[in-house]
Amino acid sequence: MLTRARVAVARSVVRWREWLWWRTKAGHLTRQRLRALRGRYTGRRCFILGNGPSLRRTDVRLVRDEVTIGSNGIFLLFPEVGFRTTFVTVEDRVFAEDRAHELNALHGTMKLFPHDLAYCITADDDTLYLDFRRSYPAFPQFSDDLSRQAFWGVTVTFLNLQLAWYLGCAPVYLIGFDHEYKTQASTSSGPVVSTSPDESHFHPGYIGPGYRSYPPMLERMEMSYRAAKTFLEERGVAVYNATAGGKLDVYPRVSYFDLFPRAGSGTAG
Secondary structure (H helix, E strand, O other): OHHHHHHHHHHHHHHHHHHHHOOOHHHHHHHHHHHOOOOOOOOOOEEEEOOOHHHHHOOHHHHOOOEEEEEHHHHHOHHHHOOOOOEEEOOOHHHHHHOHHHHHHOOOOEEEEEHHHOOOOOOOOOEEEEOEEOOOOOOOOOOOOOOOOEEOOOOHHHHHHHHHHHHOOOOEEEEOOOOOOOOOOOOOOOOEEOOOOOOOOOOOOOOOOOOEEOOOOHHHHHHHHHHHHHHHHHOOOOEEEOOOOOOOOOOOEOOOHHHOOOOOOOOOO
């Protein structure tokens, strides 16, 4: 009980500090920048890139001129495909800490991070902070207004779906969502340190030796996926899974290459 009490107090302190920052001049300016994103891509489709191995079987170059949202180590793909996603998001603390140097050096894309990561992710013209709720009642909740708050949903994709909604995108397509991991699913809250090349993502160095990650919680991830699906469908926004294979069956599937009739079919080479 003492440990839980300390955790609760620590969370309260963090939220209080966040509450104060969002009432500073910098916080108000950040909200203004976020408001400018609302509806920016109304009527345009959006592709959310997962980081599964199937991304290697997907010609990602086809989405070069689309609205795209990537996350975490997606920057490892940029040199190969020759472009950056429109947005890059990170909400995982240990990933942000371990990859802070690369994330801070990344430019030419709009980066969105929870403000509580500002201790390792520095502010610049390409970076926008979010008022990110990591702990809240009635999990999972989906934000209707990203300029006010965003909600944690176990997977960064839950944040990305909130972003796609806020941008006005419809429909939304998912690629690279294998939804299966070589590591055993767990409800543990502590990170583990990798000792071998990464087999669960598109790049062996994604969470390679020495990098930390939290064990996947697939059931809770699917809760978030279903909550997002319900929220968006009720508002007329369809989400489709265009992944090459994988085990994510929450969303109806479509063929990725059918979305680019002039491109024909094939794989990334």
